Amino acid sequence: MKIALTGNPNSGKTTLFNLYTGSNQYVGNWAGVTVEKKEGAFSYNGQTITLVDLPGIYSLSPYSMEEIITRNVLINERPDVLIDVVDGSNIERNLYLAVQLMELSVPMVLAVNMMDELEARGDKLDCGKLSRLLGVPVVPITARKAQNTELLLDTAVELARTSSYNPRRPVGQIQYDNTTSRVIREIYALLWEQPKLRGLPLWFYASKLLEGDQQAIQALQPDKKMLNKIEALVKSYEATSFYGDRETMLADARYKAITDIVAKSMVKRGGENSLTLSDKIDLVVTNRVLALPIFLLMMFLTFAATFGPVGDFLSEGIEHLLKNVLGGWVTARLDAAQAPGWTYGLLVDAVIGGVGGVLTFLPQIMILFTCLSLLEDSGYMARAAFIMDKLLHKIGLTGKSFIPMLMGFGCTTPAVMAARTMENERDRRLTIMITPFMSCGARLPIYALFAGTFFASHQGLVVFSMYLIGMVVAILSGLILKNTLFRGKVAPFVMELPPYRLPSLDALGRHVWEKCKGFLIKAGTLIFSMSVVIWLLQNFSWSLQLVEDNAQSIFASIGKAVAPVFAPLGFGNWQAAVSILAGLVAKETVVTSMMVLYGAASQAELAAILPTVFTNLSAFSFMVFCLLYMPCMSAFVSIRREMNSLKWALGTALFSTAVAYIVSLLLYQIGKIFLL
Numbered sequence: 001m002k003i004a005l006t007g008n009p010n011s012g013k014t015t016l017f018n019l020y021t022g023s024n025q026y027v028g029n030w031a032g033v034t035v036e037k038k039e040g041a042f043s044y045n046g047q048t049i050t051l052v053d054l055p056g057i058y059s060l061s062p063y064s065m066e067e068i069i070t071r072n073v074l075i076n077e078r079p080d081v082l083i084d085v086v087d088g089s090n091i092e093r094n095l096y097l098a099v100q101l102m103e104l105s106v107p108m109v110l111a112v113n114m115m116d117e118l119e120a121r122g123d124k125l126d127c128g129k130l131s132r133l134l135g136v137p138v139v140p141i142t143a144r145k146a147q148n149t150e151l152l153l154d155t156a157v158e159l160a161r162t163s164s165y166n167p168r169r170p171v172g173q174i175q176y177d178n179t180t181s182r183v184i185r186e187i188y189a190l191l192w193e194q195p196k197l198r199g200l201p202l203w204f205y206a207s208k209l210l211e212g213d214q215q216a217i218q219a220l221q222p223d224k225k226m227l228n229k230i231e232a233l234v235k236s237y238e239a240t241s242f243y244g245d246r247e248t249m250l251a252d253a254r255y256k257a258i259t260d261i262v263a264k265s266m267v268k269r270g271g272e273n274s275l276t277l278s279d280k281i282d283l284v285v286t287n288r289v290l291a292l293p294i295f296l297l298m299m300f301l302t303f304a305a306t307f308g309p310v311g312d313f314l315s316e317g318i319e320h321l322l323k324n325v326l327g328g329w330v331t332a333r334l335d336a337a338q339a340p341g342w343t344y345g346l347l348v349d350a351v352i353g354g355v356g357g358v359l360t361f362l363p364q365i366m367i368l369f370t371c372l373s374l375l376e377d378s379g380y381m382a383r384a385a386f387i388m389d390k391l392l393h394k395i396g397l398t399g400k401s402f403i404p405m406l407m408g409f410g411c412t413t414p415a416v417m418a419a420r421t422m423e424n425e426r427d428r429r430l431t432i433m434i435t436p437f438m439s440c441g442a443r444l445p446i447y448a449l450f451a452g453t454f455f456a457s458h459q460g461l462v463v464f465s466m467y468l469i470g471m472v473v474a475i476l477s478g479l480i481l482k483n484t485l486f487r488g489k490v491a492p493f494v495m496e497l498p499p500y501r502l503p504s505l506d507a508l509g510r511h512v513w514e515k516c517k518g519f520l521i522k523a524g525t526l527i528f529s530m531s532v533v534i535w536l537l538q539n540f541s542w543s544l545q546l547v548e549d550n551a552q553s554i555f556a557s558i559g560k561a562v563a564p565v566f567a568p569l570g571f572g573n574w575q576a577a578v579s580i581l582a583g584l585v586a587k588e589t590v591v592t593s594m595m596v597l598y599g600a601a602s603q604a605e606l607a608a609i610l611p612t613v614f615t616n617l618s619a620f621s622f623m624v625f626c627l628l629y630m631p632c633m634s635a636f637v638s639i640r641r642e643m644n645s646l647k648w649a650l651g652t653a654l655f656s657t658a659v660a661y662i663v664s665l666l667l668y669q670i671g672k673i674f675l676l
């Protein structure tokens with residue numbers, strides 16, 4: 001049995017999906033998080049249920065990618081039953097989608113979510129009445145606390161058992177005004193006359209043809225005669241109203257019916273105009289003068305926490321465990337077995353040192369993601385996007401880009417995917433090109449290492465400056481691209497602000513655990529194998545001889561060939577050049593390869609070596625280069641996929657590397673003048 005979850009963005013579909021399937025899909029308190037359909041299976045009372053989580057949408061009109069994806073899944077893969085998840089605290093707007101879904105003739109249950117918020121606000125919803133008026137089962141739930149969610153599933157399964165898709169009737173019983181109902185019925189009758197169309201959800205298509213939906217016309221391929229008849233019906237419909245516009249008229253009819261139903265089934269606690277707590281917080285947070293300083297303060301506090309004493313203390317603990325306990329144990333084993341000298345190098349220096357060098361930063365990564373997750377789940381990040389939109393709009397960019405950009409603080413790969421919410425192909429490409437400049441979690445070990453070594457007393461501030469530089473470079477290069485490659489009008493952006501919510505500890509825990517698990521897996525696989533490969537390449541010569549001095553190694557010769565390119569940026573030594581190349585696989589491997597190349601067994605040892613090779617200025621320039629140069633392999637693959645073009649992906653990589661080079665060059669050369 002196949003059940004699909006539909007609903008507006010941010011209504012709680014993914015929360016419900018995770019609850020039923022036990023998976024850990026991304027839940028975020030803002031619109032546009034789920035951009036792809038996700039499927040999961042679970043067993044329920046002995047039968048297998050396939051659950052599909054769909055991107056959130058406001059309407060079934062094909063205006064954005066999410067709407068098209070959802071619509072196609074619903075029509076082509078026709079689930080047995082729909083669970084339409086509506087946000088109970090915003091029911092009118094949510095029902096606008098519900099009444100369109102009902103036209104698909106697929107049995108549907110309405111899940112009224114966020115009952116906790118509705119109740120806290122003092123509103124009352126009579127679900128029995130709502131159900132009678134709509135003609136579909138209604139189940140009130142609080143997905144986040146798993147309240148009534150069993151009942152919801154029971155209802156859906158039962159509904160699928162007792163009824164099925166019947167294209168001759170829409171689901172439920174929405175009454176529009178007489179004229180609208182009549183036109184839809186007449187278009188439906190016209191379509192039904194065509195035997196080849198039977199079986200399709202014709203009620204849905206009838207209302208879409210009334211709206212003038214081009215995709216519906218393409219899907220049905222009505223002949224000239226039928227099209228003329230439909231157009232004549234629409235003409236007569238438009239003639240009955242002052243608006244005289246089919247789309248507006250139908251939307252108006254829908255909202256009228258919905259308002260009527262809600263008025264009959266919901267009692268809102270008086271004083272609708274009074275400010276909610278959310279509104280009051282927003283008066284300060286999105287205030288014209290205070291907004292930007294507050295945003296910067298939030299980011300600064302995040303990094304101050306990340307590089308505060310707690311993280312350092314835990315880091316040192318991990319380092320001690322790895323180096324002294326594990327390293328010591330392995331060394332003792334090797335001594336006992338009288339193992340050859342190179343095994344120490346491979347196991348102790350390369351594997352424990354290289355992987356450990358990255359693992360030491362696990363606490364910082366954990367704290368960073370806890371902070372980001374709190375900011376996001378509380379609803380603050382949505383405000384950040386909203387604030388930045390105002391700013392970006394002034395310089396001709398769309399604020400919609402900022403959602404993927406903010407997600408880029410986590411990881412570039414999903415952030416690039418989030419650009420799908422942009423309707424305009426030009427804006428989408430532009431966003432994908434600048435998102436990698438936003439500093440992702442994988443770059444954190446590099447900053448932590450360098451900032452800790454060279455700027456110990458201002459770690460938080462220096463790392464904060466990296467994030468700031470990333471953001472400024474992203475915006476400036478967006479501006480340049482917009483005025484060269486991607487000229488065009490800026491699409492207006494209406495951003496919906498979710499209410500502030502107390503972040504749930506459970507969701508927070510899952511989120512952070514997912515990130516840490518991902519990091520640990522990466523350390524155990526990719527970074528592990530990279531440290532072995534790096535060790536091999538720096539201990540063997542081209543003739544595959546074990547070398548005494550690693551300046552004779554394969555890596556040294558590659559590094560020496562590339563190094564001069566980086567000399568003007570302040571780090572022309574071959575080890576730095578090789579680390580940058582290794583960072584193409586994953587940015588963490590910059591640290592791994594430094595550990596291996598400088599023969600450091602621990603982060604502390606490396607911290608003693610680095611100042612002999614870098615100055616403060618060249619260290620900063622190196623950090624900036626690592627921040628900006630082309631993103632890692634997996635991000636590259638996702639950029640290629642999202643842009644659907646290898647050429648564009650290569651262009652993006654080249655672009656970011658060029659930007660990185662220029663910025664670091666300027667920083668180092670200008671910095672040299674001032675520091676002399």
Ligand code: GDP
Nearest residue numbers: 010011012013014015027028029114142143144
């Ligand atoms: P989706 O966009 O429809 O997939 O929505 P999500 O599942 O990502 O949830 C959006 C936000 O609503 C998240 O911050 C959830 O924690 C929150 N949320 C989900 N269900 C409930 C609920 O029943 N009550 C409250 N108060 N918040 C909820």
Ligand code: MG
Nearest residue numbers: 013014033034
């Ligand atoms: Mg979702």
